[in-house]
Amino acid sequence: MRTCISCKIMYSKYQGSACRQCYEDLKAKVEQCNEDLNAKLAFLTMPQPASFSDVVLFADDDDEYPVPVPAHKAVLANRSPVLRAMLDNEMKESLSGTIKIGDVSYDALRAFVNFLYTAEVCLDQQLACELLVMSEKYQVQHLKDFCQKFLVSNLNLDNSLSTYTFAHQHNFKPIIDAALTLITASMDKLASRDEYTELKERDPGLLLEIYEAYFSKQANTQWHNA
């Protein structure tokens, strides 16, 4: 038995191991790689709002005096094929230099535009849902991946039914799958909750789908165990 220089746990020779040199080299490689890529990222990241703006976006949420979010056509067009099409084709957005974004809060719009410039956003459950819908509408795949990962990792018993309902409504497959796995594993606990009763009243068809998934999983497990 020997002690691992990293986790300090004893391991036997049958497990296999890496010599100190290889381990340290790999560790140095991680640090160097992080350093190089982060320097590149810092260089390419633009703070938003920046100067020389040639377009403004508004959240079209019926506010009488909506606050403009300044941006650059070149950046919007580079990050979203849908915005590119709107700006390229001499549509009214391109001519007026104004883009109205429907069904979205001002905060979500700001976060959306900021993400287009920095590839960063500080998410909570609600913002992730809003941005995921926007990323789908404007085809910003990187933001879509980002929000989906967040929502999957943020899944818990409390939000599993509402997250499933949301994902199902917009057909976000990875979230549907992850939520279903959690729900079908905790069906007994969920059935006594208010969220369950509410969903049953609001959308019994959806609940039915969950049960079908549950039983299909059970059948599979039994088949595997048989």
Next chain:
Amino acid sequence: MRTCISCKIMYSKYQGSACRQCYEDLKAKVEQCNEDLNAKLAFLTMPQPASFSDVVLFADDDDEYPVPVPAHKAVLANRSPVLRAMLDNEMKESLSGTIKIGDVSYDALRAFVNFLYTAEVCLDQQLACELLVMSEKYQVQHLKDFCQKFLVSNLNLDNSLSTYTFAHQHNFKPIIDAALTLITASMDKLASRDEYTELKERDPGLLLEIYEAYFSKQANTQWHNA
């Protein structure tokens, strides 16, 4: 003795080692980190020339019909404080939307602007020298680091004297140091070369500095060995 799972070399227990799990975890972390950062980089990188350009650059190399390099004020200003100052302060560059870049070839200008958009450039010795001077003039630190690293790693006996001369002329400290180390270690071989004779005729003072560095290094070595 055991065999390392990475380099396959035998090592003794006194060297220390990492268990397979820790080594594999670290390896997976490298890959994940690379994947995440590269996705972020791909998202933030803008191809140049892009649409919606609001400024053009010209290489001011006395060409009667210079070829314009299109760009965006916002990007130039974000990457170079010098260009920002030119564009911010209603100087003639900002008003005309035209920036003349002196003492530079068209190819170097294109590579320079492209680097501002992508943080990438394919260097050779001459381009690295041109871009290093530009990065200094326009205070693009990331490009400066990039070119300096290239020139240091590209140092060899053939280019050591010319690289030293170039670096000395512009006071690029890391290159001066690296070139001096190589030159003083190979003084006997260099003294019989044409480059040496040429430098002796053109700039004897510079050669003198090299000799001083050589003898100060010798004195240090003798002192250490004493």
